[in-house]
Amino acid sequence: MSTDSRLDTSKVATSNRTDAATASKPGPGASLATWADDRLGLATAMKKNLRKVFPDHWSFMLGEIALWSFVVLLLTGVFLTLWFNPSMGHVTYEGSYDQLRGIGMSESMASTLNISFDVRGGLLMRQMHHWAAMIFIASMMVHLLRVAFTGAYRKPRELNWVIGCILLLLGTLEGFTGYSLPDDLLSGTGVRAADGFLKATPVAGTYMSFLLFGGEFPGESIIPRLYIVHVLLIPGILLALIAAHMLLLVYHKHTQWPGPGRTEQNVVGYPMLPVYAAKAGGFFFMVFGVIALMGGLMSINPVWKFGPYDPTKVTAGSQPDWYMGWPDGLLRIMPSHMETVLFGYTISWNVLIPILLVPPLMLTVLILLPFLEGWVTGDKRDHHLLQRPRNAPTRTAVMVALMTFYGLAWAAGGNDIIAIKLHASINQITYFMRVAIFLGPLLAFWITRRWCISLQRHDNEKLLHGYETGIITRSPEGQYAERHLPINPKAAYTLTARDRDEVFTGAGDTDAAGVAAPNSRSERLRARLSRWMYSHNVQKPTAAELEEAHHHAEHEAELTAGLDHPVDGHQFDDHRLRDTDDVPLRDH
Amino acid sequence: MRVLNRTAGRLSRHRRGPLAGLVVLLLGLLISGSLYTALAPAQADSQASETEQVAQGKELFLASCAFCHGKNGEGMPTVREGYQIGPSLVGVGAAAVDFQVGTGRMPMASPGAQAPRKPVVFSQEEIDALAAYVASLGPGPAVPNESDYSIEGLSETEREEAISRGGQIFLTNCTACHNFNGNGGAMPRGGYAPSLHGVEGKYIFEALLTGPQNMPNFSNGNLSPDEKRDVIAYLGSIQDTPEYAGFSLGGLGPVSEGLFAWVLGIGGLVGAAVWIASHTTRSKKSKVSA
Secondary structure, eight states: OOSOTTOOOTTSOOOOOSSOOOOOOOOHHHHHHHHHHHHHOHHHHHHHHTTOEEOOOGGGGHHHHHHHHHHHHHHHHHHHHTTOOOOOOEEEOOSSOGGGTTOEEEHHHHHHHHHHHTSTTHHHHHHHHHHHHHHHHHHHHHHHHHHHHTTTTSTTOHHHHHHHHHHHHHHHHHHHHHHTTTOBHHHHHHHHHHHHHHHTSTTTHHHHHHHHHTSSSSTTTHHHHHHHIIIIIHHHHHHHHHHHHHHHHHHHOOOBOOBTTBOSSOOOSEEIIIIIHHHHHHHHHHHHHHHHHHHHHBOOOOHHHHOBOOTTOOOTTOOOOGGGHHHHHHHHHSOTTOEEEETTEEEEHHHIIIIIIHHHHHHHHHHHHHHHHHHHHOOOSOOOBOOOGGGSHHHHHHHHHHHHHHHHHHHHHTHHHHHHHHTOOHHHHHHHHHHHHHHHHHHHHHHHHHHHHHHHHHHHHHHHHOEEEEEEEEOTTSOEEEEEEOOOHHHHHHHHOSOOOOOOOOSOSBOTTSOBOTTHHHHHHHHHHHHHHHTTOOOOOOHHHHHHHHHHHHHHHHHTTTOOSOOTTGGGSHHHHHHSTTOOTTOO | OHHHHHHHHHHHHHTTSTTHHHHHHHHHHHHHHHHHHHSHHHHHHHHHHHHHHHHHHHHHHHHHTHHHHOTTSOOBOOSSTTOOSBOOOTTOHHHHHHHHHHTTOSSOSSOSSSOOOOOOOSOHHHHHHHHHHHHTTSOOOOOOOHHHHOOTTSOHHHHHHHHHHHHHHHHHHTHHHHOTTSOOEEOSTTOEEOOOTTOOHHHHHHHHHHOOTTOOOOOTTTSOHHHHHHHHHHHHHHHHSOOTTSBOGGGOOHHHHHHHIIIIIIHHHHHHHHHHHHSOOOSSOOOOOO
């Protein structure tokens, strides 16, 4: 470049060539990209999205397990449809499995046996499909828990939370319609139970059952109907909702943990290409691999042992797949005598409550959680920074209470297996569960909330007095004390990067003129809920408190000069790591 | 026929020979003698040994069983309704004794919801003696012969038919308690239907016949001996065939499958997520010096 700053000669060609300069021929990949870009305008669309930044944390990858297992479900599912025959037409089995040869069964059962024993790779595909379904729904649930525990469902992500809840419901229904298809003894028992649940609906029950089964149970329509719901209707809606879920994720941008340099306005992380494309792609193969291993090594739903469905038969251990287990558990612990006879019609509360009332109620509660919280806090701001579970003690405790309820109901669904494996009495397990289902969640709520508040106190201790070094000092008076050292500023920033909770006290019942305020009733309720949710929380220290604590610490440091290092062995703990400059807290 | 006629003709030629009378006499003596040896003394012998066996059985019974079942096997009446210490053994038959003692369930180590299977304390000879004694208390089902519960004597096709027929009988009558794979299930108040894996055919036959503990009694009237044999054949076949689908996970149905989906599936994949997230591209690597 010329030293003369007034004249910029850098753009002047220095060549003496006489022919025009041409670009060298692009490689085959680049020319293909150009070809596609000229026709599809990919560059514009990709320019932004390939550079899209995602924050890095293991818990942000739980939803990905669900996504990838869904891909496995689509792949294996397509394979299975090529041989499965969803018909209830009667045939005599003449395939490879000796024990059932010559036995009459439906075509769907016979084709399932054919896939299992006579189609190459069929059993592997069946088992992978089934394991992937179990993992699909399980990963949706752990993803849901992560979102709830970190407060990621707050504005602007409430609707994505609702979509997620509907995905969970649809996934469960998809699972039920899927495992009902083979028409084996276990699935037939499940369909029979579903028929009973429908019929327990007052007034409309029998009509609904006749509509679904095309007449009296079992009829000949249920399997083809469940099939079309399983392979077309629900997967279609699932795909659309998953697309919407992910588009909203891109639109909202991913949430991140607070830390130095991380704000509500930015996302700190790595770009889609090359980092996340590689990570997500790699994770797909790991999910695929785990499911393939499970499908190859672990038996699931051995229909040949159940044999074809026959209403006269049943087997011990007739449980639904795990995600339907908790309503089954509620059904199992429900006192069986709860029935009312009204004008000659029986209302079966013993089926109605555990199956038709509580599960929809739980789903409604789940969907409403972000809206309830938003209403109580009155918080209309966007939130992109996550909360640690301890910093929302009531929310965390509510989720743990719901989990406890779910877990107890779930365990009750396996009461017979628990009884034989732990040599316990099935009756006593049932009696225990009847009480625990009410007390357990309350106890879990209380313990979790106190635990969170204690952890908040601990954080404040660390901020004000530093961390425990392990050095015990003895004063001239003979008093022993453990020496504390201040945590590094980055860790301190991260710990204090949260809002103070504001307890809503209500606008007052009457205004200055003594006129009753509008909506005072709901406002009073809101104030009470706000007090209940936030008044126990420990707030972060103020700047003045921190200042004073540091001043005090400096004074003490002078007295014990030479001891401002942790005791031997602390070099390897995370305080040492957090002291290094380039590894902020929760970087990974 | 012609051969017979010819033989008869040849014999007939000698019937007036000088030694004919002697030969017939000797033959007669030989046949009647051997018949007597084969039948009569044996009866006398077994009569004696059976009495001995019953006596031996009674002694064993008084030492090991009478505490609960009474000195004459009449059972132990209790004050509380439905609370049984030792039921009467009159009419339970040798099969019940062979099952209960042969599988180690009796004598019980302690009272409880159910007598569990445990190491057998008596030798087969002693069990036979006990069975003989209990059988002498009143008529009851006898210990089955091996031909009753084995399909050894059947042809290949008959065996296959027996197995698939047995499977259907098993699914109709047994799986409700014993589970589709014969792995057992829970019964009320701490009772349980035990696992059928590795149980000898004889004991399954006897259990069907006598209905021990919580089990209903499948008399020969409602489940014929052949049908019982078929169930045993089916159970044998599902133990002999390989697990086509991999580890059976306890063969307990969806509960254990769900457990493995969570622990191995979700556990493993969350582990993978942690691993992927912890290996990240960094512009500079911090060095931790010890």
